[in-house]
Amino acid sequence: MRVVSLIFGILAALGLLLGFLPLFGWLNWIFVLPPAVLGLIFGAMSRDRGAITLSAVVAVLGALRLMLGGGII
Template sequence: MRVLSLIFGILAALGLILGLLPLLGWLNWVFVLPPAVLGLVFGALSRDRTATTLSAVVAILAALRLMLGGGVI
């Protein structure tokens, strides 16, 4: 579960890098938030603090980017 959570967190972080670029904020809905939430769930099940923290930070940054871009009202 720990490895699976880290994989989802890293994939979400890579998607977040692309989602921070202008005109690519929609990627946060498709490629960042779902894997970050899955990483949070698997991290919580495995009780691994590192994987949970990584996924939480990525999800918060993606949500912040969506709010700033008008994607979440």
């Protein structure tokens, strides 16, 4: 579970990097938030603090990017 959580966290972080580019903010809905939430769930199941922290930070930054771009009202 720990490895799966880290993989989802890393994939979400890579999607977040693409989502910060102009006109690619919509990627946060597909490639950032769902993997980050799955990473949080699997991290909580495996009790891995690093994976939980990574997924939580990525989810917060993705949601912040959506709020700044008008994706979440």
